[in-house]
Amino acid sequence: MTLADFIVTNAPALVVAIPLFAAFTCPAIGKISTAARNLWVMGAMLVTAAVAFILAFRVFSSGTAIYVFGAAATHLAVPLDSGGIPIRIIFTVDAMSAFMEIICAIVGTSVLLYSLSSESRNTSLEGYYALFLLMITGVFGMVSTGDIFNFFVFLEILSLASAGLIAYRIDGGLAVEAALKYFVLSTLGAILVLFAIGIYYGQYNALNIAMIAQRMQFTMLDKIALVFLVAALAMKCGAVPMHFWTPDAYSMAPSSVTAFLVVASQASLYGLFRVVFTMYNVTMNCFTVGWIIIILGVLSMVVGVTMAIPQKDIKRLMAYHAVSQTGYMLLGVGVGLAVLGNAALTSAFGFMAMEGGIFHIFNHAMYKGLLFLTAGAIFYRIGTRDLNKMGGLGHTMKYTMIFFIIGALAIAGIPPFNGFASKLMIYESVYLFNPILAIIAMVVSILTLASFVKVFHSVFMGPKLPEYADVKEAPLPMLVGMGILAAIVILFGLFPQLVVDGIVAPAAHALVNQGGYIAAVLGGA
Amino acid sequence: MLWNLPFITVVVLTFIGIVTVLMKRNLIKILLGINILESAVNLFLVSLGYREGGVAPIFTLAPSELMVLPTPQALTLTSIVIGVATSALVLSFAMVLHKKYGTVDIDKIRRLKE
Numbered sequence: 001m002t003l004a005d006f007i008v009t010n011a012p013a014l015v016v017a018i019p020l021f022a023a024f025t026c027p028a029i030g031k032i033s034t035a036a037r038n039l040w041v042m043g044a045m046l047v048t049a050a051v052a053f054i055l056a057f058r059v060f061s062s063g064t065a066i067y068v069f070g071a072a073a074t075h076l077a078v079p080l081d082s083g084g085i086p087i088r089i090i091f092t093v094d095a096m097s098a099f100m101e102i103i104c105a106i107v108g109t110s111v112l113l114y115s116l117s118s119e120s121r122n123t124s125l126e127g128y129y130a131l132f133l134l135m136i137t138g139v140f141g142m143v144s145t146g147d148i149f150n151f152f153v154f155l156e157i158l159s160l161a162s163a164g165l166i167a168y169r170i171d172g173g174l175a176v177e178a179a180l181k182y183f184v185l186s187t188l189g190a191i192l193v194l195f196a197i198g199i200y201y202g203q204y205n206a207l208n209i210a211m212i213a214q215r216m217q218f219t220m221l222d223k224i225a226l227v228f229l230v231a232a233l234a235m236k237c238g239a240v241p242m243h244f245w246t247p248d249a250y251s252m253a254p255s256s257v258t259a260f261l262v263v264a265s266q267a268s269l270y271g272l273f274r275v276v277f278t279m280y281n282v283t284m285n286c287f288t289v290g291w292i293i294i295i296l297g298v299l300s301m302v303v304g305v306t307m308a309i310p311q312k313d314i315k316r317l318m319a320y321h322a323v324s325q326t327g328y329m330l331l332g333v334g335v336g337l338a339v340l341g342n343a344a345l346t347s348a349f350g351f352m353a354m355e356g357g358i359f360h361i362f363n364h365a366m367y368k369g370l371l372f373l374t375a376g377a378i379f380y381r382i383g384t385r386d387l388n389k390m391g392g393l394g395h396t397m398k399y400t401m402i403f404f405i406i407g408a409l410a411i412a413g414i415p416p417f418n419g420f421a422s423k424l425m426i427y428e429s430v431y432l433f434n435p436i437l438a439i440i441a442m443v444v445s446i447l448t449l450a451s452f453v454k455v456f457h458s459v460f461m462g463p464k465l466p467e468y469a470d471v472k473e474a475p476l477p478m479l480v481g482m483g484i485l486a487a488i489v490i491l492f493g494l495f496p497q498l499v500v501d502g503i504v505a506p507a508a509h510a511l512v513n514q515g516g517y518i519a520a521v522l523g524g525a
Numbered sequence: 526m527l528w529n530l531p532f533i534t535v536v537v538l539t540f541i542g543i544v545t546v547l548m549k550r551n552l553i554k555i556l557l558g559i560n561i562l563e564s565a566v567n568l569f570l571v572s573l574g575y576r577e578g579g580v581a582p583i584f585t586l587a588p589s590e591l592m593v594l595p596t597p598q599a600l601t602l603t604s605i606v607i608g609v610a611t612s613a614l615v616l617s618f619a620m621v622l623h624k625k626y627g628t629v630d631i632d633k634i635r636r637l638k639e
Contacts, residue, residue, distance in 0.1 A: 149600055156607045163614060173625030177634050180552075180618045187559055187611050188546070194566045194604060201597065202573045248637050 009074055011055035012067035012091040015101065015140045018048045023133035030126035038116055041129045045112045048136065049105035059098040060506055064520035066146065067091040077521050084522070086208045092146030092521055095506035099358070100143035100270050102503065103365045106488065107263045108136050114373055114481030115256040118380055128168055134161035135260060142267045146521060148200065149207045151271060152193050155236075158264055159186035166253040166261075178252035182245045189232035196225035196232075209279060210521035213514055218283040226284065229275045230292070236268035239330060240299040243323045247307075250319030251385070255376020258315065259369040262322060266361050269326070273333055273511055281514040282341050290338025297330030298437060301444045309451050313385045314375050317455065318368070321411060324444060325364045331441060332357020332426045335433045340512070349429040354508045355500060356425030362504070363418040363492065367410035370485040374404040377474035377482070378459065387458045394460035396471045401460045403482045408456060410489045412449035418489050421496030531572035538565035552619045552629040556612060563608040570601045 007014065022044030030037040059065050067074050069089045077086045093101070112132065119125055138158025145151050163186065167179035201207060203222070204215040216222065235242035246265075250258045276289060304324025311317035336354030339345035377400045378393065379385055394401045410417035413424075423445060431438035473479070492499050510516070538561055545558025574597025582592040623629050626636075 149603075153603060153607070156611075160610055160614060163618075167618060167621070170621060170625070173622055173634075174637055176618050176621045176625070177637055180615070180622070180634075183611075183614060183618070184546075184555065184559070187615075188562070190607075191559075191562050191566055195569065197600075198566065198569045198573055201570075201600075205594075207596065207600075252637070 007051060008054060008058060010067070011051050011058065012065055012093050012144055013069070014051045015048055015055060015144065016091075016137055018044055018051065019133040019137045019140070023130045023137065026130045026133065027126040030129075034125075037126065037129065041133065042112060042116070044133065045109055045136070048140075049109045052101045052105040052140070055093060056098040056102050056503075059093055059095055060503060064092060064094040064510070064517070066093070066521055078523065085206065086211055086521060089150055090146040090208060090521060091144045092210065092517070093144045094517060094520065095503070095510035096270070096273070096358075096508075097143045097510075099362070099503055099507040100267065101140060103266065103362055104136065104139045104143070104263055106484070107260060107365050107369050108139075110481040110484040111256045111259045111369065111373070112481075113484075114259075114376070114478050115254075117475040117477040118256050118376055119254065122169070128165070131161045131164045131168070132257070132260070134158075135165065135264060138162075139264055139267045143270050146209050147207050148197050148209055148212065151209075152190065152197060155193065155268075155271070156190055158267065159183065159190065162186075162249075162257075162261060162264055165257045166249050168257070169252075169254055171252065175252040178245075178248035182249040185235060185242075185245050189235050192228040192232040196228040199225040199228075208521065209274070210518045213279045213281070214518050214522060216280060216283045218280065222280075223284075226275070226280060226289070230272065230289075233268045233272040233275070234296055237265045237272065238300075238323050238326055239296045240303040240323060240327075243300065243304070246323050247316045247319040250322060250372075251313055251315040255315070255372050255379060258319075258376075259372040262368050262372070263365050265322075265326065266329075266365060269329060269361065276337060277340075277511040278514055278517050286340040287338050290334050290336075290340070293330050293334030293337060294437065297327040297332075297334055298440055299327070300324060300330060301327030301441065305444050305447045305451070309447065309454075312387050314378070314387055314390075314455060314459070315372065315385050317387070317451065318371050318375060321448060321451070322364075322368055324448065325360070325368065325411065327444075328423065328426055328441065329357045329360050329364065331430060331437065332360060332422075335430050335437075336508075336512075339433070346512075349432040351508060351512070352425055353429035353433065354511065355504050356422050356429060358507050358511075359425060359496075359500060359504045360419075360422040362499075363410065363422045363489075366485050366488050366492070367407045367417070367419055370403060370482055370489060371407040371411065373478070373482045373485065374400050374407060377478050380474060380478070381471050382468055387455065390459045391462045391468075392460075392464040393468065393471065395464045396468070397460075397473050399479050400474055400482070403479075403486050404456065404460070406486045406489055408449075408452035410493065412452055413445045414449070416490075416493045418492035418496065421493055421500075425500075531568060531575070535565050535569045535572070538562070538568065550630050550632050552615075552622070552631055552634075555631070556615045556619070559615070560608065560612060563604065563611075567601045567604055567608075570597045570604065573597050 029040045138154050141154030163179045163183035167176045169175050199221050200212050238246040301324050304320050308317050308320035332353045336350045339350035410419040413419045427438050542558050542562030576593050579593035582595045
């Protein structure tokens, strides 16, 4: 077997194994020299990203990839003598998972590149990079696993690593306080998830998502488990009314970490969608659950943006906008879920709403990552996050300003940037479902624009301030990291149809098509 | 009724855990509340896997062909390990906060809101 074959066959395991291995060897490599460690971390990330792209290409061209750990052959999900029960841990990478892996690979690479210089002033960076790679492991694991307990394990890896990184700059205890809030909530959420897993196992004797989906009866206990999972995962993705950890954690973490925390939240969003679409699908009352998700989405949009407007701290402001943007994804996918049982309505607008919501996940990861990185670059140069103390930075930090404009216009949904493409899909389809929801979404977008105009004005415009006279442009690795994301924001805004047809529509299909997911793992059906 | 006793214990432990997390102001006590909740989940998983007269799944020692599926035990072990990591991290946070703020009372750890 050649190396290429090996990589293609084992890609689902490698995307988790490489960062995990690199994370634990990182402190040892760090003993040699700083350059060796940076090279090691960056190399591991690039290899992981390459493998993730190979895997995504394989999934988009030839359908769902499954990987069975410890089996005679990696595609042998059901051992011949087990009586039709998949007993091993299985990774099931369908189009939706591959879609999330692309996001994680792109943001992970650019953020690590950015941290090479943004964190270079700090000591004990071995721990930082080790935890960062563990976060990447957690996200890749969460989106590719086909086993609900395995999902819980990766969720906990992600929470532990994220909490460590949020507290990483102790900052007189403030960062630790934010991390503590995040971590206690995450742990409570994880306990709920584990209760739900116990309920499924007790009823269906299975931990495999496809097996549970096939045997799903939607009993009273399943309803309780659904409530546990939706509550825990909605909390982890920062939806209102469980959003209060987001502004603290997002603003106190180093900016590079914040940009990746956005992806981490979206991995929880993926988990939420996986549960409602793949495990329950039409066995539950889609209309009610869909409306619950829509209401969570609308609340997040409105509360997020209204809380963002009065903020003085640039990262806290952006964090509230992140809550608000998560609302769009919940709204789009929630509308798709509400009409799931009805084929006519689904083809009329439900599917498009889902595509819009899923496309928005991608766009949000890119432009919000970019905005947090620009905020980090400003903080790196002037050492404050207070908007009232900034001003006139446009004279010296020209590239950062351009990247900020790109990100701000994208988040406000101005053409030709990517935020416009996905928001237009959400407006059009949601308008057919319920015009009021679409109008709320548009008003929130306008408020977002207003808020970012204010930020732009107070940070970059105005005369050069004497205290920032010798401020320089951000260092090159940071600019390259931001540049990658900015290029994608523009490209995806210019050619949205290619992206929608290429990766978004297959991902939405994969979510809706519960039978396909079950068949890919259990065969037949 | 008697075979439901483990599950009744789970409910009681969950209740104690939630009350502790919500009512206590001391960070260490909140952590203990989380640990009680974790114990409740672990007990839940183990009770699900219990079978009357079951035999441990060790092939060489099992007297009959009927053995207990070891999955719930494996889940519980994993969950215990994760619980240890959780406790260690929260305790280290408590140490740093105590050093910086001089208290572990969460009502006084509120500098973030400004």
